[in-house]
Amino acid sequence: MDISNKTEKVITFIRDWYQEPSAFIPIHRPLFAQKEKEYLANAIDSGWVSAQGDFLDKAERYLAEYTGAKHCVLTNSGTSALHIGLELADVQPDTDVITQSLTFVATANAISYLNAHPIFVDVEMDTLGMSPESLLEFLETNVQITEEGAVNKISGRRISACVPMHSLGFPCRIDRIGAICREYHIPLVEDAAEALGTVYRNKYVGTFGQTGIYSFNGNKTVTSGGGGAIVTDDDQIAAKARHIITTAKQKDSWEYIHDQRGYNFRMPNLNAALLLAQLESLDSFLEEKRLLAQSYSRLCDEVDLNFIHEPRGSRSNYWLNAILLDDYEERQQFLKDTNDQGVMTRPIWKLMTDLPMYKNCQRSSLSNSMELVSRLVNLPSSVRAVKD
Numbered sequence: 001m002d003i004s005n006k007t008e009k010v011i012t013f014i015r016d017w018y019q020e021p022s023a024f025i026p027i028h029r030p031l032f033a034q035k036e037k038e039y040l041a042n043a044i045d046s047g048w049v050s051a052q053g054d055f056l057d058k059a060e061r062y063l064a065e066y067t068g069a070k071h072c073v074l075t076n077s078g079t080s081a082l083h084i085g086l087e088l089a090d091v092q093p094d095t096d097v098i099t100q101s102l103t104f105v106a107t108a109n110a111i112s113y114l115n116a117h118p119i120f121v122d123v124e125m126d127t128l129g130m131s132p133e134s135l136l137e138f139l140e141t142n143v144q145i146t147e148e149g150a151v152n153k154i155s156g157r158r159i160s161a162c163v164p165m166h167s168l169g170f171p172c173r174i175d176r177i178g179a180i181c182r183e184y185h186i187p188l189v190e191d192a193a194e195a196l197g198t199v200y201r202n203k204y205v206g207t208f209g210q211t212g213i214y215s216f217n218g219n220k221t222v223t224s225g226g227g228g229a230i231v232t233d234d235d236q237i238a239a240k241a242r243h244i245i246t247t248a249k250q251k252d253s254w255e256y257i258h259d260q261r262g263y264n265f266r267m268p269n270l271n272a273a274l275l276l277a278q279l280e281s282l283d284s285f286l287e288e289k290r291l292l293a294q295s296y297s298r299l300c301d302e303v304d305l306n307f308i309h310e311p312r313g314s315r316s317n318y319w320l321n322a323i324l325l326d327d328y329e330e331r332q333q334f335l336k337d338t339n340d341q342g343v344m345t346r347p348i349w350k351l352m353t354d355l356p357m358y359k360n361c362q363r364s365s366l367s368n369s370m371e372l373v374s375r376l377v378n379l380p381s382s383v384r385a386v387k388d
């Protein structure tokens with residue numbers, strides 16, 4: 001079967017799945033129910049719409065209990081959560097932070113907001129996330145352990161953190177990455193923005209590092225409109241995070257005492273109301289996404305397309321389903337034919353090392369990342385609305 005016949009079969013499957021014979025089908029669409037409206041109305045009626053309120057407390061408790069993290073601190077975006085996670089890992093200006101080249105730009109941006117320098121290592125073909133081998137090879141070749149910590153012999157800078165990312169919801173080999181980071185005394189900050197609900201070796205991703213972060217942007221598995229979360233087991237980090245995201249203002253009956261430079265990064269209670277309602281549906285969303293992934297997998301077997309499965313020993317949230325085409329030309333054809341017919345598909349991001357602001361950063365060999373960038377396509381992955 002040639003690629004245009006395979007593409008037609010995929011389009012027919014997607015239109016049947018969503019029972020949309022002709023309408024545009026997006027790659028992701030949020031799903032809201034009556035509960036979302038009720039909780040939002042409650043937040044409005046309470047008058048607590050900004051940085052304090054019951055929904056913030058409830059959603060934080062819910063997420064901490066769900067993931068098994070000791071603490072959860074809600075922020076106004078996944079990017080701000082990552083920024084704070086890195087600042088509290090003591091990422092100082094003129095230090096180096098290791099991450100992967102195949103990621104959404106927010107990962108690298110959060111590093112550079114702190115005037116630190118990203119270093120890009122490769123990803124694995126099966127997990128799409130940071131390759132432990134690539135990380136280890138980089139460290140063995142370039143790093144010396146000194147009294148200051150791990151020092152990069154090339155740049156002369158301390159390596160202040162490592163940020164693996166769980167791409168498209170698939171877990172990277174976070175246990176091995178964690179062990180390598182411990183060996184080199186490098187704090188681990190997990191970018192689990194896309195991976196809420198993903199389990200690796202019986203533990204939720206986001207809870208392996210010193211801190212982990214999630215995003216609740218409108219395109220994520222659950223949304224608060226915009227928002228993010230920091231999860232951690234560290235009491236001090238949680239307390240500091242809470243303090244600096246609310247302008248570092250001390251509790252006082254009337255004085256404005258700000259004891260350090262802080263941020264306005266707190267999630268508003270209004271968004272937390274939406275988030276709590278969505279979190280209460282998370283397990284049903286995950287079940288439905290798994291059903292879709294299984295159906296895509298069967299279809300891909302039938303038409304001989306390469307569907308990306310969750311790695312062994314894991315349960316992915318299947319945030320965005322993905323296939324790997326044979327080469328770049330085939331990928332371009334698939335993207336064109338699906339989008340021309342109103343079925344939205346997307347390539348994966350550009351490599352960070354191909355963006356103007358990060359093109360001169362230190363990097364390892366990125367052969368897997370380059371391969372994935374030229375061949376991977378994301379398929380529609382929304383949870384279906386219940387039809388009347």
Ligand SMILES: Cc1ncc(COP(=O)(O)O)c(C=O)c1O
Nearest residue numbers: 077078079104106107193215217
């Ligand atoms: C890998 C990754 N990191 C960070 C973010 C930033 O999250 P936000 O959009 O909520 O700022 C996103 C997504 O949007 C992401 O996909």
